[in-house]
Amino acid sequence: MKKEFRILFSLIMVFGVLSCNVDRLPETSISDPAFWQNENDLKSAANYLYTFLPGLPETGDVWSDDAFGTSANSISDGTRITPSSDGYYRAQYRLIRAANNIIEKADLVADRGGDINQINIYVAEAKFFRAWGYFNLFRRYGGVPLILKPLNIEDEELNMGQASREEVVAQIYSDLDSAVLDLKSPGTIKAEDYGRISKTAALAFKSRVALFEGTRSKFHGYGDAQKHLMIAKTAAKEVMDSGEHDIFPNYFNLFQYEGEGRQNKENILVRQYGKNLEESISYHVAQRNLETGAANPTRGLATSYLMTDGLPISKSPLYEKPTNTVEVFNNRDPRMGATFFKEGDEYIGTQPVFNIPAISFQKTGFANRRYANLNDWQVSRSYIDRTLIRYAEVLLNYAEATYELDESISDEDLNISVNILRDRESVSMPHLTNSLVDNNGLEMREEIRRERRVELALEGFRYWDLIRWKTAEIELPKTILGNYFFDEFGTEVVPEVTSDNLIILQKAENRHFDPARDYLWPFPVNQIALNPSLEQNPGW
Template sequence: MKKIILNIIIIASLCFSCERDLDLAPVTEVSETTFFKKASDFEEFANQYYGSLSGFGTPGLDRQSDIMFGLGTNNISNGSYVTSEESGFWNGSYDRIRQTTFLLQKYDALEDASLKTEAVIYAAEARFFRAYAYFNLVKNYGGVPLITQILNTTDTEILFKARNSREEVITQVLTDLDAAISDLPEQSSYEGGNSDGRITKGAALSFKAKVALFEGTWRKYHGGSVGNLLDQAIAASNAVISSNEYEIFNHTADFGGSAIDNYKYFFILEQANKTNAANLTKNDNKEFIIERRFDRGREVGGGIADPRGFSPTSKLANMYLCTDGLPIDKSPLFQGYDLVGDEYINRDSRMAGIMMVPFEQQWSYRQTVWQRDWSDPMANGFTNTIEIPGRTTTGYTLHKLHPEIIGPNGVDYPVLRYAEVLLIFAEATFEKDGSISDADLNKSINVLRDRAGIANLTNALVTNNGLDMLTEIRRERTIELAMEGLRYDDLRRWKTAEIELPKAITGIKYAGTQFETDAPWNTLSVTLDADGFMIVDDVSARSFDANKHYLQPLPTNQVELTEMEQNPGWN
């Protein structure tokens, strides 16, 4: 049989990486007859799943949208991508599905009741990661083949079958998550409340809320039966909120009252001290619910490698509210664009938490920890002089997720954090009923606004200022989760990608500002839009076909060798 299909051929031998020494023989090849005999075997096998969690490559997904630009155009963002024969994402997802299903099969076959009780947590982890893989497939492709058993090469009817509907796959995802939720421990049950990055009950509940919101809004705006999906999103997110297991990272006082530094350093906490002025470590972070765990001496992380590869756009910059809670086109506090840096004044602190403020001193990128002197902001730093195109292609310079200590780094990646759960609760509540109470806003979005130092979102604020509540909820999600790889999926589920993605990508306001008159920027060769903003990707080079671009094309080898039909518009 040709190399293909769904990457689900049966395991002939179990080979995997372990962090501890195993008392097994042979060392390099594990026999099914000698493995899965104790709970630690199930744990070791489950460890491999964690490598499939999103990592520091995920923020690059925002370059597929309208809020981030790289060193050049992105073929997803501008609609120029084409079909391909194979997909590493497809193959990797089905490999993970096979691995999780294999563990579940071994768990179900256990006859020792005591061992089954001990190992149930790892079966629950397997169910979570199978749900994780299938959900990511559905987001990209819609319906996909649903495989919940280990296949032999003789199972041709299943190997070559047509796709299951997205509804069938999502039902299986939610079924797996519900089973995982019932068997996983709470975060607080681990010593010191530190799960060491393992999946917990709160993680499965949070992910269920994410899945239910995504699918519920997808069906609402693309056609289909929403059913009780939004109710499930509300219930699951509310269960996480009510559990009191997690909290928003708000140590502004520890950073001398700087909400900007609080947000900025929250994403680059390490286990060591001297990585921020407040000497906070990862132990102080109770906001991450699912994280890709990195630690020096274990799996080494590093954050975003090159700031130039991630330049925020004017679309994102203009979304940040003024401190009175109003958009820049409605707030008397907005200072305009005349002088470089004016637009940062009186704004949501998250704006300066994700983007470097012009002319402010920044600590050098990845300096050695022993050189750091927090008492002197000029030591070992640089001034953000807005180097176009040196550090930025848009005029906005990124520093969210950029570690400042020289590697190897132990910065964790936030796969899903408590802030997103609060945003899920607010959005699902409004999408379900077309309204949201001030009380529900206070338990969700306003917790984030309090951290950011801006006025609360209320129904009166919306009504009195001619705002739209759904727009404000979506705005809050975009600015809070920027650079976490969610914007492209959001535009697609809201069915607004056809409106937003064909627009030109623009950077700073250039015409009539200090950029146009002062060196070194006044010698730049720039193209401007009608409002004087710098164009970095012209509208003529961008497109979004609503008849095909909401789903990506299946790998052509899967279509040719199975009974699957290609997604609409990609034939």
Template sequence: MKNININVKTLFLSLLLSGFFLVGCEQYLDQDPQDSVTEAVYFKTAEQFENASNYFYTRLSYEDIEEASDLSGNYTTPDYGQGLIAPVDSDDIWKKNYSYLRAPNQLIEKAVDFPGDPLDISAPVGTAYFFRAWHHFTLLQRFGGVPIVTRALDVSFEELYAPRNSRYEVIFQILSDLDVAIAKLPTANNVEQGKISTEAAKAFKARVLLYEGTWDKYVGEATDGDGINSGAGSAKPAGYPNTTAMLTEAKQLALEIINSGAYELWDQRSALGEDHLFYLFNLEEGSNPIGLTKADNKEFIIQAVYDFSFRNLNKNTSHAKPVTPSRELMDTYLCIDGLPVQHSPLFQGYDNMTDEFQNRDFRLKSFVKEPLKEYWGRGNSIDGGGAQYDKTFATSGVNFDYRYVPELSTISVGRNIGYQGRKFVSEQKNREGNSASPNWPLLRYAEVLLIYAEATVELGNGAISDADLDISINKIRERSGVAPLTNALIAPFTDLNMLGEVRRERSIELFGENVRFDDLMRWGIAEDELNRTVSLTYIAGTEYETADNPKNPSSKIYNPNGFPLGLTTSEISVSTYSGIATTKPGALILDIGANRNWTKARYLSGIPIDEMKLNPELLQNPGW
């Protein structure tokens, strides 16, 4: 596989060049006069098509992380997690993705008149079909059926005033576009790392098929409306695949990617130890003690490519520390014997601060700070400053106590209450504020393995063979220091089943990567999962109840007056899956179930009111 870091300046300069020529397109979408350079001069050479397709990659970007879900310990944006969502006048997902569609549609149209060999522009055209599918799928996940746009729109085009297509019609268009992309794109071995290949298009198609196959199975048409009074209706194109066909193809595509050898799981256990996964999501120069760079990451299949000099992320993910676990997530992590906390003899309990971190999944070690363990801060001075890998904490030269003490003083801080998350948190010394620029994962190889396992167990009516587990989920568990999942392992426990365990792995592996709400909805359980009480660290009967703060001995770690909701007083179920441990009395409450009001109607967002005013043919989703 080629290395994008070798050609990073060339790539980003080409993006800038493409952006210059296509700026007229963006203005055109806003119904401003079109730059004559774009139509009259551009799209004459293969190089121009390539530059135009490079511009599409600027649409891949950092995505908001799922704060306030059932697995999250953050409380700064609770409304969505609570289902308390009101109709909005304008929605950036709608606005941006429809504007983004014009550029790939324009390239597809211009390819018809290309004077050279069509093979010379096969990759750019395939890229355009991929991005057209990508943007339609983003719209579908948020709104359900939406108007399909397959032309570079003029203000007079009928699509601007068209009714919504059904979700079936949108999915059919997406799948058709991805078939073209797969046929036209080069293989991963023949593209720069970070660009879309035929394997990347297959991986995305597998995601779409799993998403819609399970939506069809568990949600059906409960959210669609009749298309006459509300919603997008349920018109279905001829030849539309049924649930079994979608799941079967998802599994097959995942297997093709597995067998291709184009990607591999990140595994640096031997060099970086049990928190090696932390560095996967923070790769930049100087971001780890053994000098690994983005070139060493063969796991990200689709990613937003950032660069400190040419395309800075400009997001302070370190300050936000958004990927912080709830009590449910902490108990979802397995012990190293492959068993959940309620069944593993290796689980140490909760009495002492560090007990529940012992003998656990390396993902817990990598992504959650362990009490009293020392961690580098970031930049020159935040939390003691960034990593000095040639020194120890004691010899850093900084007068700072690097030990981590959980935030248990008040709910008013909003973030990182209980245990603090580390995923996407930089520890670089030369990155201040918003300047850290690791690549952002949008689809990675671990998800392909999870797609294979989930499609298999769905097709098997809850059954999956050990052989299928070994080529999928058990690869992920191995690099996480967890024993393999087998049928014999869970057989003695009546509360465990294969579908639940496959979903457990997905919950753990992809937490914080913007999939949790979509997963709960396509499984048809969002209202059951999200309307439960969310709690955090165990307090009652543990060391936290009375412990002095070791970094400030004049105060206690836990302040009961800072948490008006108090502690859990009875045993509560946290999931529809009985294999996730119940929460016992004595856990700190972050949000109560009575505050949460998820319904099936919230599986789709409301159509923006301003769009409905512009186009009266757009009908609102049911329940909005």
């Protein structure tokens, strides 16, 4: 299924090595105008864009309150400083430049007799990736220079200032709307092209962008929040109504080989890896990184999981304070046990069956189970694809946008969104309803946010959710806690604990968040030096 696309990926990697000092693919080895002869040249150039999709391991949740590494994180605790340079910033503009080049050169290929339908598809892919790059910049920096054509060293646009937030997000919408017109639906993409951008991928991503800006606008008090929230809801509903996607029955297997390929209709966009040792084009070592403590789940995340009666631990009569690591998982949402290692789980070659977290590096007393696979551990490489957009997120986007538009949501809308996730075969949790909320002193907004937190746990969403909800200033300065320090952890490593025997990772007194500064990232110093029109974000 992946054979042809993986062969193409290997060619991409060769081109990538050649192009390490430039911003676009074809010009590295041959004259740029001579490269664009037919639609296959466009495809080769479009393939390069896929190398910019983020890989594994995913450790971005250490920026938030959901994970803690082997030491404190400067983004999470507010101690970072303005960087002298930033490879991430430059990488996004390399992606944008490569996409711009494809869009510009498409007419040249058409003039040379290329298949216009195929040309339009690769241009649509380029527009998707241009939107992807600009959203990555937009989330961090707000307004950024908006460059929509390949630039030469003498072009004045190299010194242009930031566009406004509204201008950047409007361009992202425009690119995604244009892409939707020419991209194929997932069901019509050939098996050998599995992994290419689809129509529903563009719509799902549009719902992500619009929900981000809609809620950020609403809670930070600027712009037209209702407009963006409606865009988010409408885009999500288009994906839901397409009939192309469904929920995969087993939550743990979403992040295993069983969840790969076309049979998993929940996956909308993935970062693909090689197939096996014999076809080892690219691989990752996510499990080894996570096993040694790169992103350990925190107590904050752990306490978010509901009890099996559908109530939080603070409300449920089922909750009893645990006396060991096994009891932590008693009567909890099954997604917790699929996300955290627990006693009896298949583990690693030197310890085939998991017992308790190793406090020396799994410092929170919880262990991250994402992408764990014993066979992959044995060969020190994994080919499990990374899910970047999945249908569960679309359903959550729909529910949140619907609620935030009117600050209410019907049981009917909950049933076509949140409750589909709770009905997952391996989950089977009670439905979220208005009566459940009203009868138990809960708040619907918080329950929708809770569902998002546990469903998308450790996938890199939490930090950006805190940013857009304007709750980072509340949540990030809090003390970061881990599990109870049970006797079974032993005394080889004895962490500091609270009066209630909870592991302390970092105290509140050492954590800071400046609302006037930290909701935007600083532009790298070298970029401001290169472009005098680029204005540093406030407070940096």
